[in-house]
Amino acid sequence: MKIGAHYLGEGRCEFTVWAPAQEEVAVQIVSPDKHLLPMEKDEWGYWKTTAENIDPGTLYSYKLNGDTDRPDPASHFQPKGVHEASEVVDHSKMNWTDTQWSGISLEEMIIYELHVGTFTPEGTFEAIIPRLSELREFGVNAIEIMPVAQFPGDRNWGYDGTYPFAVQNSYGGPEGLKKLVDAAHQHSISVILDVVYNHFGPEGNYTSQFGPYMTETYKTPWGMAMNFDDAHSDGVRNYFIENALYWFQNYHIDALRLDAIHAIYDLGAKHFLQELVEKVAALSDSVGRKLYLIAESDLNDVRVIREWELGGHGMDAQWSDDFHHSLHTLLTGEQRGYYQDFGKCEQLAKAYKESFVYSWQYSPNRQRYHGSDASDRQGDQFVICTQNHDQVGNRMLGERLSNLVSFEALKLAAGALLLAPNVPLLFMGEEYGEESPFLYFVSHTDPDLVKAVREGRKKEFAAFHLEGEYKDPESHDTFHQSQLKWEKRQEGKHKVLRELYQHLIQLRQTIPALKKLDKQNLEASVSEQDQLLFLHRWSNESQIFCILNFNHKDVTFKATPPTDDWQKALDSAESKWMGSGSTMPDKLMQEQELTIKPQSFVLYQTQD
Incomplete structure (x- = not known):
């Protein structure tokens, strides 16, 4: 069922x-001229009307029971923020130039996660465009945008x-x-696009004034869970399935x-995620290109990615x-x-070989x-990283890896990531060792909510990273510190690290043993005492053998x-990578x- 205002x-x-x-719902046209449009209710609880003389840019809300005006829960644009009227959008007026676009396959993706507000000084979608050519030349072929659904104020993780x-107004709508x-x-x-359905x-x-979008049956870290399996859950499921299709259809x-799909609770016979996968697969067939769904999950549950025919x-x-x-x-x-x-090398070796360390x-x-x-499971079913918005931003001081380890260790991290048989994700700035923090920031207008956020974040840090001064999420300075x-x-050294990342991406795309994300043709072994990891991958005649040294000292081994x-x-220890000089043949x-330098890695390949 289509929802929202469709021009x-x-x-x-x-x-x-x-x-x-x-009992009664009407469309309240707010501008250009104020008037009321009555609606009719169907048997499923959907209120509808088709109106004349409504142009794109018209502002409207819904009047509930004759006395309360609220924005559209499925609003396509909130030009004046979360509390004001919604705007009618004409999605057909965009002159798309990507008719020949067929997409990048998941196994070929080099993903670059970015936050619109802090990626450029302007903090807008259009400000990102001039940087695309450089990202592509560097080796990135997929950008992952943190959530852009309308949030309160002008700065937020999303x-x-x-x-x-509704696309965030301060980003460019x-x-x-x-x-x-x-x-x-x-x-x-x-x-x-990062979306939040939990x-x-x-x-x-x-939304609760419109219908039972949430349920008391389950709790999430953020409050009541979404109602995916309780009474009237059909309308909630439709709401989020329509949302997914909306991004694919209207925004390409x-x-x-x-x-956080682990906070999507559904004990019904057909899980919401399975229904979503089915609907997106049908749309993929219709548009003639593969549309992907990637989950963030804390469960280490293989059913998330297992085919639905096999119970996944x-x-x-x-x-x-x-x-x-x-x-x-x-x-x-x-x-x-x-x-x-x-904390053990054998766990990283298991991550290479099996993906889940805890199985x-x-x-x-x-x-x-x-x-x-x-x-x-194939390697391209797992997205891996050395840093992301969560792992950096959920630290009290928002430190990136570049603030925590040596330059040699940053190079080692790059090698460990890009030589893995999985889909790599880089967090914006990682490729050149960005040193600005990525802190948690908000711009709520409710003083009680601001207080609750401040206290909640302090509580979250109780088990982590106690040193240093807490950064106020509401402060403008916290946001500005987080800009690249x-x-x-x-x-x-930033230039050198970027060149190393670029070179690793090129090797990954040209050496068959690295290009094929096959965990079956892979061996990973360790010397725990020496903190060495040996990685062997192959594809037909192509083979690579990599030695990664996590020790802070030279290690001599056979x-x-x-x-x-x-x-x-x-060899990351070579002088061209600002290392102290290679000792490997x-x-x-x-x-x-052999003797390998501290916190370095060496990649060998079979000769042609």
């Missing part, structure tokens, strides 16, 4: 809103959105996002990243936190919070058994590569005694 052309507009419990269909997507496609870059933000959320988005939800891929946690603890030595579950083992942090076996220092990418015919392709033989 039909020639001054005609169809209004549909789900409000099953209301997870406090209250209008999932619907027109700005469409221009960015169209430009990205012209640069052969896919666009992934909760509404607290400010400007009037290539993939959706679904935030059928999502295309999911984020794998275990890779991040394994790598982060080896590089930083941190053991607080969930990091206490990690029904006991988790000391969770104090229970956790996870399932994902070893049979983009000019650094061409300076000194090499045991699979064959005798290896040529060095990359150009050709690698079996049973050869």
